[in-house]
Amino acid sequence: MRAEVHADLSRFAALAGPLFAEDPVLHTVATTLLHDRMIQAGWDDGEALVLVTLHEGDHLCGAVLRVPRMPVVVSGLPADAVDLAVSVLSEVDPGLPGVTGPDDRAEAFARRWVDRTGATVARRMDQRLYRLGELRRPRVAGVARFATQGDLMLLATWCMGFARDAHGYALAASSAFDLITWSLTRGGVLLWELAGQPVAMAVVRPVHAVRMARVSIVYTPRELRGHGYGSAATAAASQWALGLGMTHVVLFTDLANPVSNAIYQRLGYLPVRDFLDVRFGERPDQRRAVEEIDGTGDSG
Secondary structure, eight states: OEEEEESOHHHHHHHHHHHHHTSTTTTHHHHHHHHHHHHTTTOOOSSOOEEEEEEETTEEEEEEEEOTTSOEEOTTOOGGGHHHHHHHHHHHOTTOOEEEEEHHHHHHHHHHHHHHHOOOEEEEEEEEEEEEOSOOOOOOSSEEEEOOGGGHHHHHHHHHHHIIIIISSOOOHHHHHHHHHHHHHHSEEEEEEETTEEEEEEEEEEEGGGTEEEEEEEEOOGGGTTSSHHHHHHHHHHHHHHHTTOSEEEEEEETTOHHHHHHHHHHTEEEEEEEEEEEEOOOHHHHHHHHHHHTOSOOO
16 A cells, blocks of 8 residues: 655545545545635645545555644545554654544554654544434524624634633634634524524535535533523524535534533434544653753753
8 A cells, every 4th residue: 555645635636535425424524624625725824735645556545634733634544554644644744733533543543643753642532423314403492594794703702612612722713713704605604593682603514516514613602501592503504504405414522512412313413423533742852852942841
């Protein structure tokens, strides 16, 4: 087996796109990222994409990709190619921040990466991928509407709240604005309102080429939780995706949150498989070097 590292996004998309399209549910993250980057072709944020295809002779057998500030996506990585992928990425992407994908593949990759590079595991999240079966809309007071540019400030604030509450990290305001602006332009943001006031949000990311949409950033402010508003926003977003002609509507949940898992199942979402998101920390030798340079290490 051999690996090919690509600098040309179009070339990578021509090879990997059909592979991901064979199972757009399993490859929802890879498909969405690739779709977004093809739309943004020529856009440069100062950090190159990492694009790798895996071949057995003339046959394409796998593909992995990483976009700036995100973990490498390994849903398209064959089990027998983990060592090869780790070897190649340790050379072309030594600062790899993490890995995400089906739990067995991501676990194997993370273990090999730590063994090879000496990196530490900074954080991990066990997730479950769900696919919508028959949508069952809840009876919740309020109505749904599409968000507009006039809601940008509120949506960005809620996006930062989502990052904090769901993932435990601080999302910069500029990143939140960029994410919401992109979602308003290329997807859809549904707001659930009560008496004219927004009380919950849900983002939809459609990929028309494979008729798949992912619902994400479902958020209700803490003081408004417990009334079903997040469920109502999710159902409205899911209904909108179906109305677009999407065959597959999917979402991820944090397995550590039994409440959200139960809510989505009540809406008609069916479990597909478990995923794992692992973030890497500094290697011990890197940390010592930084401490010695800036004088933060222990003295004496």
